[in-house]
Amino acid sequence: MDEMDAVTDVRADAVRWEVAVLSGGPADGARVRLTGRPSVLQVSHPCRIENAPDGMQIAALHIYRRDLKVKSEPLRYGFDGVSP
Numbered sequence: 364m365d366e367m368d369a370v371t372d373v374r375a376d377a378v379r380w381e382v383a384v385l386s387g388g389p390a391d392g393a394r395v396r397l398t399g400r401p402s403v404l405q406v407s408h409p410c411r412i413e414n415a416p417d418g419m420q421i422a423a424l425h426i427y428r429r430d431l432k433v434k435s436e437p438l439r440y441g442f443d444g445v446s447p
Contacts, residue, residue: 381436385427388442397438402429404440 378398385393390406397404407422415421427440 381438383429383436383438383440386430386439386441388425388427388444389423390425390427391442394437400429400438403427404429 380396380398381400383395383397383404385391385395385404385406388406389408393406395404404427406425406427408425410421410423412419412421426443426446428443430439430441433439
């Protein structure tokens with residue numbers, strides 16, 4: 364991509380996207396594109412609720428931490444079942 368971003372006036376190719384794979388847990392095998400190599404990813408899954416007030420939403424949260432031993436793509440994020 365070599366075009367200018369009309370909103371931010373920044374070259375579109377200035378951001379480096381990388382592929383990561385989630386390992387373990389409910390999102391095992393999911394592939395994501397990300398920037399900046401965040402140390403933690405949060406995956407949410409909507410829950411069905413009964414008799415909820417209007418607009419209320421509940422989601423189950425799952426934490427994945429970056430495997431620092433992996434230096435090249437695909438990066439790997441492992442499920443952290445102990446995180447709250």
